[in-house]
Amino acid sequence: MKLSGARIFLECLKREGVDVVFGLPGGAVLPIYDALYDFAGLKHILVRQEAAAGHAAEGYSRTTGKVGVALVTSGPAATNLVTALQDAYMDSIPIVAFTGQVPTHLIGNDAFQEADNVGITRPCTKHNFLVKDGSELGTIVKEAFHIASTGRPGPVHVDLPKDVLVKEWEFHYPERVHLRSYNPTYEGHPGQIKKAAKAMLRAKRPVLYVGGGVISSDAYRELLKLAELTQIPVTTTLMGLGAFPSEHPLSLDMLGMHGTYYANMAVYNSDCLIAVGARFDDRVTGKVEFFAPNAEIIHVDIDPSSISKNIQVHIPIVGDARRVLAKLIEAIKEEVRDDVPSIVREARKQWHAQIAEWKARFPLRYDWDDEVIKPQYVMQEISNLTRGEALIVTGVGQHQMWAAQYYRFKYPRHWCTSGGLGTMGYGLPTALGVQAAHPDMLVVNIDGDGSFVMNSQELATCFESRLPVKTVIINNGYHGMVRQWQEIIYKERYCSIDLSASPDFVKLAEAYGCVGIRATKPSEVVPALEKAFVTPGPVVVDMMVDREEDVFPMVPAGGANKDMILDRPGKAVKERAAKSQTGF
Amino acid sequence: MQNGTEPRKHTIAVLVENRFGVLSRVAGLFSARGYNIESLSVGETLDPTVSRMTLVVRGAEFVIEQVIKQLHKLIDVIKVTDLTEENHVERELVLMKVNAEPANRAEVLRTVDIFRAKVVDVTPTTFTLEATGDEQKIDAIVELLRPFGIQELVRTGKVAIARGSKARVRRSEEKLGKAKAADGALSQDPRIVGFAD
Numbered sequence A: 001m002k003l004s005g006a007r008i009f010l011e012c013l014k015r016e017g018v019d020v021v022f023g024l025p026g027g028a029v030l031p032i033y034d035a036l037y038d039f040a041g042l043k044h045i046l047v048r049q050e051a052a053a054g055h056a057a058e059g060y061s062r063t064t065g066k067v068g069v070a071l072v073t074s075g076p077a078a079t080n081l082v083t084a085l086q087d088a089y090m091d092s093i094p095i096v097a098f099t100g101q102v103p104t105h106l107i108g109n110d111a112f113q114e115a116d117n118v119g120i121t122r123p124c125t126k127h128n129f130l131v132k133d134g135s136e137l138g139t140i141v142k143e144a145f146h147i148a149s150t151g152r153p154g155p156v157h158v159d160l161p162k163d164v165l166v167k168e169w170e171f172h173y174p175e176r177v178h179l180r181s182y183n184p185t186y187e188g189h190p191g192q193i194k195k196a197a198k199a200m201l202r203a204k205r206p207v208l209y210v211g212g213g214v215i216s217s218d219a220y221r222e223l224l225k226l227a228e229l230t231q232i233p234v235t236t237t238l239m240g241l242g243a244f245p246s247e248h249p250l251s252l253d254m255l256g257m258h259g260t261y262y263a264n265m266a267v268y269n270s271d272c273l274i275a276v277g278a279r280f281d282d283r284v285t286g287k288v289e290f291f292a293p294n295a296e297i298i299h300v301d302i303d304p305s306s307i308s309k310n311i312q313v314h315i316p317i318v319g320d321a322r323r324v325l326a327k328l329i330e331a332i333k334e335e336v337r338d339d340v341p342s343i344v345r346e347a348r349k350q351w352h353a354q355i356a357e358w359k360a361r362f363p364l365r366y367d368w369d370d371e372v373i374k375p376q377y378v379m380q381e382i383s384n385l386t387r388g389e390a391l392i393v394t395g396v397g398q399h400q401m402w403a404a405q406y407y408r409f410k411y412p413r414h415w416c417t418s419g420g421l422g423t424m425g426y427g428l429p430t431a432l433g434v435q436a437a438h439p440d441m442l443v444v445n446i447d448g449d450g451s452f453v454m455n456s457q458e459l460a461t462c463f464e465s466r467l468p469v470k471t472v473i474i475n476n477g478y479h480g481m482v483r484q485w486q487e488i489i490y491k492e493r494y495c496s497i498d499l500s501a502s503p504d505f506v507k508l509a510e511a512y513g514c515v516g517i518r519a520t521k522p523s524e525v526v527p528a529l530e531k532a533f534v535t536p537g538p539v540v541v542d543m544m545v546d547r548e549e550d551v552f553p554m555v556p557a558g559g560a561n562k563d564m565i566l567d568r569p570g571k572a573v574k575e576r577a578a579k580s581q582t583g584f
Numbered sequence B: 001m002q003n004g005t006e007p008r009k010h011t012i013a014v015l016v017e018n019r020f021g022v023l024s025r026v027a028g029l030f031s032a033r034g035y036n037i038e039s040l041s042v043g044e045t046l047d048p049t050v051s052r053m054t055l056v057v058r059g060a061e062f063v064i065e066q067v068i069k070q071l072h073k074l075i076d077v078i079k080v081t082d083l084t085e086e087n088h089v090e091r092e093l094v095l096m097k098v099n100a101e102p103a104n105r106a107e108v109l110r111t112v113d114i115f116r117a118k119v120v121d122v123t124p125t126t127f128t129l130e131a132t133g134d135e136q137k138i139d140a141i142v143e144l145l146r147p148f149g150i151q152e153l154v155r156t157g158k159v160a161i162a163r164g165s166k167a168r169v170r171r172s173e174e175k176l177g178k179a180k181a182a183d184g185a186l187s188q189d190p191r192i193v194g195f196a197d
Helices: A005-015 A027-036 A050-064 A076-090 A117-124 A134-149 A162-166 A190-202 A212-216 A220-230 A261-269 A321-336 A342-361 A375-386 A398-406 A427-437 A458-464 A480-488 A505-511 A522-534 A573-578 B022-033 B061-073 B105-114 B135-148 B171-175 B178-183
Strands: A002-004 A020-024 A043-046 A068-072 A095-101 A127-130 A156-161 A168-170 A206-210 A234-236 A251-254 A272-276 A296-301 A315-318 A365-367 A391-394 A443-448 A470-475 A515-519 A539-544 A580-582 B008-017 B037-044 B050-059 B077-082 B088-099 B118-122 B126-133 B150-155 B159-162
Touching: A002 A005, A005 A027, A005 A134, A005 A162, A005 A168, A020 A050, A020 A427, A027 A068, A027 A095, A027 A156, A027 A162, A043 A427, A043 A458, A050 A068, A050 A076, A050 A095, A050 A427, A068 A076, A076 A095, A076 A117, A095 A117, A095 A134, A095 A162, A117 A127, A117 A156, A117 B022, A127 A134, A134 A156, A134 A162, A134 A168, A156 A162, A190 A272, A190 A296, A190 A315, A190 A321, A206 A220, A206 A261, A212 A220, A220 A321, A234 A261, A251 A261, A251 A398, A261 A342, A272 A321, A296 A321, A375 A398, A375 A443, A375 A470, A375 A522, A391 A398, A391 A427, A398 A443, A398 A470, A398 A480, A427 A443, A427 A458, A427 A470, A470 A522, A505 A515, A505 A539, A515 A522, A522 A539, B008 B022, B008 B061, B008 B159, B022 B037, B022 B050, B022 B061, B050 B061, B061 B077, B088 B135, B105 B118, B105 B126, B105 B135, B126 B135, B135 B150
Parallel strands: A020 A043, A020 A068, A068 A095, A095 A156, A127 A156, A206 A234, A206 A272, A234 A251, A272 A296, A296 A315, A391 A443, A443 A470, A470 A539, A515 A539
Antiparallel strands: A002 A168, A365 A580, B008 B050, B008 B077, B037 B050, B088 B126, B088 B150, B088 B159, B118 B126
């Protein structure tokens, strides 16, 4: 059967089970949009800027576990998409991005809207393809989805020259593909698993440190089981939030630069650290010499190049987190037979008591104010009102850290944030992708005033495509995180951080056909949020918060995690105690 | 990692899919991490769908370990072997145009003879020479001919192959534990247990 390249492309997507594509048309991909005109069974959501197509695909992927798809044209569209590709690459999110390309005979001729797309995306994708021969299109699309979703997931880019899309080719879509050079390891090494099981039982002060890999391999059930079986406390990375329930007694919440005091102290004092699907990122470890300095380190990861990259690992296990944890549970049951030895139980009791003391001494806390809205309070109320069940997306900055600290996570795949790359503007486009995947669920985009304006045009997409995303802007009129660093590290030499000239976000929302709500006092927070959550359609809440609130605790970049700054330097302890409001 | 040893030269053989863009993937991997490639040569193997690269890289043990893992991570890379760890033969070819005035011609030819090099082109004033050998030999002949005046010089970069009757391209994987695991006989103490991608 002969079909046009464009039609083959659409047939491939359909066979791959793609139900929604985020895209923006243009010259080089017009053949695809022409074929889409009367193609049934594929929903296209028109974004307003190409990076948004990539982020939306990320949001779709993170919350469904499926591969997200973006489709944009050549040249500037492809370069706009690069940020989203690198974002997905850093956070190991499986998306497949298609870009148009000038016809093959013009490639390299500086044709209109030409860019070396595969050259540009090569370092920010797991793999990329330039389709030169349309008879290979089916195989390439299949390989793209295969590579994106297996092993350590990641973005794959496929460049589609216009003539390949126009010409007719024999349609062939392989059932499965085999790449001789690509064989991810899923099963952990049994000998290593046994060693790890022994080390975990031997340990007196063990900690589980889990990251996004637990979520992408759907290993959260196994994690819960393992933690409860061994009574080992669990701390998660920013990417791992939701992998372990925040309310669980064994939860230490997030670790790292803005993690909790008790998580960082537990890791620092641990004698056995079990890292699962995490990569010892510098925002997690701080100064590496002081990261779990006395611990035997077990590292479970599907990517061998993550192992011993930043920190020397003692027991590496390459494999899929879910399968390895399942085997680890078996191995531990095997070791302990029916009963955990009393020595271990006794040691755990002491360890739990120590952690409880840290938790009691330095919980997450902030100063309450009757007049000014504290951003942490907004997070607590979002958490309360949604009962931890909403799909939460954030931008990047202070609000992101407050959301990570104060939102009570119940489930995996309910949290999307730009972890590795820290892409401002990530919030709204990602949230609309999440909403497209879950039309009936509450999607809350917690954003910053700086972050939000980087992609606020996507309100038009939300309005047009009936995606009722609820955006809560934590508006302090600053690039808050930069301000915080200038305050604490650069001795209050504030430079280029003031955003008081931002637009009126209520009016901006209304201009896009959305609903705008403003809250300026603490008493208005709950009513504003309640109203936003029940109003149909997209809503923007402009939360006018304390302009100079900082994120604490904090480890300055390059510092040791044990030396956390717990509060604003020089602040009187007495004054602090009087108005203290703790987290949970 | 903290236990890095002194940097030293490693000769790494990489089997890759014979496709466009592969060289830039490999080169990009090095440039993105600030690793320096001392030499690189590429050519087809017995199987025309597969190319073999020989890379010479200088680095401490843990850097080389990362290099090998990162190479493995590239989708188009089939096998990676660190030949430095075992008995192997390395060769490089050099072509050079050397001044050969009448007074020096005999001396230049004697040097060529000693090094079993060849004269591949002659003019009244120059010899163009071809020499092959390991790095030290090439360096030596270049140094000996330098006083006569070398007008132009081109070196291929190293190619290398393991000694012995067996193909040793799996060696580095064995070292890292994968090959044995795949064979069913599990190694007792692998450093890394397989490769994801």
